[in-house]
Amino acid sequence: MVVVSQPVPKCKRSSVLIPVVDLADPTSKTQIVKACEELGFFKVVNHGVRPDLLTKMEEEATKFFALFQSLKDKAGPADPFGYGSKRIGLKGDVGCVEHILLNANNHLSSTKSTAVFRQIPAIFREAVEEYMEEMKGMSSKVLEMVEEALGIEPKEKLSRLVKVKESDSCFRMNYYKEKEETQAKEEIGFGEHTDPQLISVLRSNDTEGLQICLKDGTWVPVPPDHSSFFVFVGDTLQVMTNGRFKSVKHRVLTNIKRSRLSMIYFAGPPLAEKIAPLACLVPKQEDYLYKELTWSQYKSYGYKTKLGDYRLGLFEK
Numbered sequence: 001m002v003v004v005s006q007p008v009p010k011c012k013r014s015s016v017l018i019p020v021v022d023l024a025d026p027t028s029k030t031q032i033v034k035a036c037e038e039l040g041f042f043k044v045v046n047h048g049v050r051p052d053l054l055t056k057m058e059e060e061a062t063k064f065f066a067l068f069q070s071l072k073d074k075a076g077p078a079d080p081f082g083y084g085s086k087r088i089g090l091k092g093d094v095g096c097v098e099h100i101l102l103n104a105n106n107h108l109s110s111t112k113s114t115a116v117f118r119q120i121p122a123i124f125r126e127a128v129e130e131y132m133e134e135m136k137g138m139s140s141k142v143l144e145m146v147e148e149a150l151g152i153e154p155k156e157k158l159s160r161l162v163k164v165k166e167s168d169s170c171f172r173m174n175y176y177k178e179k180e181e182t183q184a185k186e187e188i189g190f191g192e193h194t195d196p197q198l199i200s201v202l203r204s205n206d207t208e209g210l211q212i213c214l215k216d217g218t219w220v221p222v223p224p225d226h227s228s229f230f231v232f233v234g235d236t237l238q239v240m241t242n243g244r245f246k247s248v249k250h251r252v253l254t255n256i257k258r259s260r261l262s263m264i265y266f267a268g269p270p271l272a273e274k275i276a277p278l279a280c281l282v283p284k285q286e287d288y289l290y291k292e293l294t295w296s297q298y299k300s301y302g303y304k305t306k307l308g309d310y311r312l313g314l315f316e317k
């Protein structure tokens, strides 16, 4: 049995406003850059994802997490892909969360081959496939806007990484169950960490719990908004921008009154892709803060680390 009992860290109620980016407005690319530099995090509105797809995903995921434990377990254990409960990753991290993790690499048909995909109804499978396509589109759109705002060359240098069929992206659904009245106290749902990929795109139901860490170390709650998406800068984008963009530390505390359901698409590059600062942003090699590693090397290293470890040290010169 996994026992989850960790002290709940303090969080300041800060007046920090989360930057809001209108994706339908091409001029908002400068706001994206500012948000990625200052916070590594922003909210996306006017994203064009059909509300009925969001509703279907939420309904089907809720039905899945409400199944008897023995049925959900048939879709696990998470190795790292599949259904998991309380355990996060492979190195003994725990949290008050159940999850489904899927590989989005269609060309390997691995999504379809995971136990989860054999366990869930066709209507959910189809919604997941469609949703992942939407998330691929949104991630590449955000990266295209970054390319334009920073004058990144060659064209599609960043967005191509998440668009090509070899992209090593993944998709996670997290469920943080509400507490019984008798055990009404906040607990760690998902411990602090940065996401290793280029960017992550999150959508949740209207339950709070997500917090981000500011540069001065202050933790601030992110007010939930189920009609919007939230974008996190990941470690890979921090390296490629030579530290100009910062990967944002975040965590989730459980909500005692309402269950939280979140869905996150982690847009990653192909496994063989060499990750290093972009020459067009940093003309002199001696100014590079990071050395070159393939995404495969960084990802393998990630799986040897604990959730809250500082992984970017592997890239540092």
Ligand SMILES: C=C1C[C@]23C[C@@]1(O)CC[C@H]2[C@@]12CC[C@H](O)[C@@](C)(C(=O)O1)[C@H]2[C@@H]3C(=O)O
Binding pocket: 080, 088, 089, 090, 091, 093, 101, 170, 172, 193, 194, 195, 196, 197, 266, 302, 303, 304, 305, 306, 307
């Ligand atoms: C403890 C771990 C879980 C994680 C792999 C790792 O060893 C360190 C990074 C973790 C993380 C955080 C962001 C995503 O949720 C995730 C899928 C990822 O790519 O890196 C998880 C990994 C996981 O749960 O498998």
Ligand SMILES: O=C(O)CCC(=O)C(=O)O
Binding pocket: 172, 174, 190, 195, 202, 204, 210, 250, 251, 252, 262, 264
């Ligand atoms: O569930 C959430 O809101 C965020 C979870 C998260 O950070 C992750 O899955 O990497």
Ligand SMILES: [Fe+2]
Binding pocket: 193, 194, 195, 250
């Ligand atoms: Fe995360």
